[in-house]
Amino acid sequence: QTLESRTLESVAKFINDGKSKRIVVMTGAGISTSAGIPDFRSPDTGLYANLARLDLPYAEAVFDISYFRNNPLPFYALAQELYPGKYRPTITHSFIRLLYQKGMLLKLFTQNIDCLEREAGVPGDMIVEAHGSFARQSCIECHTAYPDDLMHKAIHEKEVPHCLQKGCGGLVKPEIVFFGEQLPEEFFRNRTLPAMADLCIIMGTSLSVHPFAILPQYCEEGVPRLLINQEQVGTLGSRSDDVLLLGDCDSGVRKLAEACGWLEELEQLWEE
Ligand code: OAD
Numbered sequence: 001q002t003l004e005s006r007t008l009e010s011v012a013k014f015i016n017d018g019k020s021k022r023i024v025v026m027t028g029a030g031i032s033t034s035a036g037i038p039d040f041r042s043p044d045t046g047l048y049a050n051l052a053r054l055d056l057p058y059a060e061a062v063f064d065i066s067y068f069r070n071n072p073l074p075f076y077a078l079a080q081e082l083y084p085g086k087y088r089p090t091i092t093h094s095f096i097r098l099l100y101q102k103g104m105l106l107k108l109f110t111q112n113i114d115c116l117e118r119e120a121g122v123p124g125d126m127i128v129e130a131h132g133s134f135a136r137q138s139c140i141e142c143h144t145a146y147p148d149d150l151m152h153k154a155i156h157e158k159e160v161p162h163c164l165q166k167g168c169g170g171l172v173k174p175e176i177v178f179f180g181e182q183l184p185e186e187f188f189r190n191r192t193l194p195a196m197a198d199l200c201i202i203m204g205t206s207l208s209v210h211p212f213a214i215l216p217q218y219c220e221e222g223v224p225r226l227l228i229n230q231e232q233v234g235t236l237g238s239r240s241d242d243v244l245l246l247g248d249c250d251s252g253v254r255k256l257a258e259a260c261g262w263l264e265e266l267e268q269l270w271e272e
Helices: 008-016 059-063 065-070 073-082 091-101 148-156 185-190 212-218 249-260 263-271
Strands: 023-027 105-110 127-129 132-139 172-176 199-203 225-229 242-246
Touching: 008 199, 008 242, 008 249, 023 091, 023 212, 059 065, 059 073, 073 148, 091 105, 091 249, 091 263, 105 185, 127 185, 148 172, 199 249, 225 249, 242 249, 249 263
Parallel strands: 023 105, 023 199, 105 127, 199 225, 225 242
Antiparallel strands: 132 172
């Protein structure tokens, strides 16, 4: 066993002893709920529990490429709510930036499309946006890029944008990864990086969507894996160096920062 005990204090000691210089962080929608963005699968508050108004055959259809091809309206009815720009990063986002500033962040793998990690100051080249983002959009038929300003307008007017190429007219979709679509090449290029980590922190994800869900398994045995989440997920807890910090992630990262002696620094970074 690498950690003295399976506690937060042991993880903090491991960090303070200089044993973690290559931290891999994996995140999901749960790190943005306190910013006001709903997650997907929480029973009452999650997006999938609140889509009745869209009259979908099943909730995940709103992000399913085959369904979108036939009926893009539900997605565009929702897109405005998810579109980046109106939310402020949480202290959990700032904690990832703090790890970066301390030179300890090897990579952040996020499933989120809200761009809040960037907004919190984590540089783009430290982030693998495994499920894409709203940063670009293109035609689902001919893949021609579609202009940002027109997309912005379409989202806010809840209109379905179509490709501008002569003779195409295909549907335009933000380059977020839908069910039935391949993850970005960037994900596959980086996905074995967790094997080089000396500490892994997983926060705010149900780990229910593959292939993202298997990332924690790439961590070597003996490498501590810390889960900060409302509930236990995946196989976390099954290894002797897994530490589970169950509860909300903002309080979790505050506790970790405090145990590391970084709390004031973290609060300041978040206030900025
Ligand atoms: P989920 O909604 O599946 O899971 C969110 C997790 O965060 C759950 O385990 C919650 O209990 C937990 N959680 C929520 N709020 C929290 C808080 N304040 N503090 C701590 N934990 C909290 O979201 P993801 O795992 O991100 O994909 O979902 C993965 C993918 O499924 C998404 O990227 C999206 C979705 O379909 C696509 O759209 C392609």
